Amino acid sequence: MPPPSNRLCVHTATTKPWSLDECFAEYPKQGVSGISIWRQTLEGRVLADVQRQAIDAGLQVVSLCRGGFFPALSQTARQAAIDDNRLAIEQAQTIGAPVVVLVCGAVPGQSLQESRKQIADGIAAVLPVAQQAGVKLAIEPLHPMYCDDRSAVNTMKQANAICDALGSPSHLGIALDVYHVWWDPDLQEQIAIAGRADRLTAFHICDWKTPTTDLLNDRGLMGEGCIPIQQINQWMEQAGFTGFREVEIFSNQWWALDQREFLKRIQASYIDHFG
Numbered sequence: 145m146p147p148p149s150n151r152l153c154v155h156t157a158t159t160k161p162w163s164l165d166e167c168f169a170e171y172p173k174q175g176v177s178g179i180s181i182w183r184q185t186l187e188g189r190v191l192a193d194v195q196r197q198a199i200d201a202g203l204q205v206v207s208l209c210r211g212g213f214f215p216a217l218s219q220t221a222r223q224a225a226i227d228d229n230r231l232a233i234e235q236a237q238t239i240g241a242p243v244v245v246l247v248c249g250a251v252p253g254q255s256l257q258e259s260r261k262q263i264a265d266g267i268a269a270v271l272p273v274a275q276q277a278g279v280k281l282a283i284e285p286l287h288p289m290y291c292d293d294r295s296a297v298n299t300m301k302q303a304n305a306i307c308d309a310l311g312s313p314s315h316l317g318i319a320l321d322v323y324h325v326w327w328d329p330d331l332q333e334q335i336a337i338a339g340r341a342d343r344l345t346a347f348h349i350c351d352w353k354t355p356t357t358d359l360l361n362d363r364g365l366m367g368e369g370c371i372p373i374q375q376i377n378q379w380m381e382q383a384g385f386t387g388f389r390e391v392e393i394f395s396n397q398w399w400a401l402d403q404r405e406f407l408k409r410i411q412a413s414y415i416d417h418f419g
């Protein structure tokens with residue numbers, strides 16, 4: 145289903161203090177038309193009802209966050225990760241999410257090269273499940289500051305290489321998050337390559353603050369930092385991307401405020417950037 149014209153999606157993690165019901169009730173009031181659902185918000189819910197609840201609220205389910213974390217020091221732990229990714233794919237299918245975002249994983253004390261091999265092996269193991277379920281997997285390259293324990297895939301080039309190595313299957317794509325890749329001198333070229341291979345699956349936006357006081361939870365609202373968001377958006381569109389722009393902000397500062405007020409700020413900033 146194509147997104148409505150404003151293409152504004154918000155991640156439930158952006159308004160972390162809210163339950164999924166609160167997100168369903170509040171997002172449409174601020175012009176939000178898509179929702180990316182984090183698995184934590186599904187705990188204790190009847191998954192079969194979620195898609196209908198989203199539609200009734202006027203929201204498209206854009207993705208399920210998240211799967212991945214494939215590398216591990218033991219075979220048992222790697223298998224557990226594969227099993228969890230199978231479960232994530234099943235959950236996505238049940239709630240009508242067309243995409244599962246993959247934060248690929250890394251293990252301190254294991255070489256990045258070995259972690260990347262285990263990531264490719266892990267994705268290969270769950271690809272048939274994704275295909276069967278009609279769910280697309282989206283590799284999200286993470287900023288290199290997370291390469292110790294969150295992801296050994298840190299650039300669009302590496303994500304493109306994994307897609308190539310696995311035979312470029314149609315249900316494997318890439319989630320581009322401006323926070324993670326804005327610094328990359330090859331970004332425009334790698335977006336174009338991904339676009340030609342029809343891999344541009346998700347587009348996450350926020351901003352990079354100076355100084356950043358917390359490596360995980362100090363992301364900025366669009367306009368608060370130095371990421372050339374409109375430039376990257378233009379490269380995405382030139383490469384053929386027409387999907388939602390997903391606001392994904394982890395911020396202790398914004399979570400501490402009234403989330404309704406925060407959502408109003410998100411909408412205003414989004415309109416500032418994209419009209």
Ligand code: ZN
Pocket residue numbers: 284320321348392
């Ligand atoms: Zn992201």
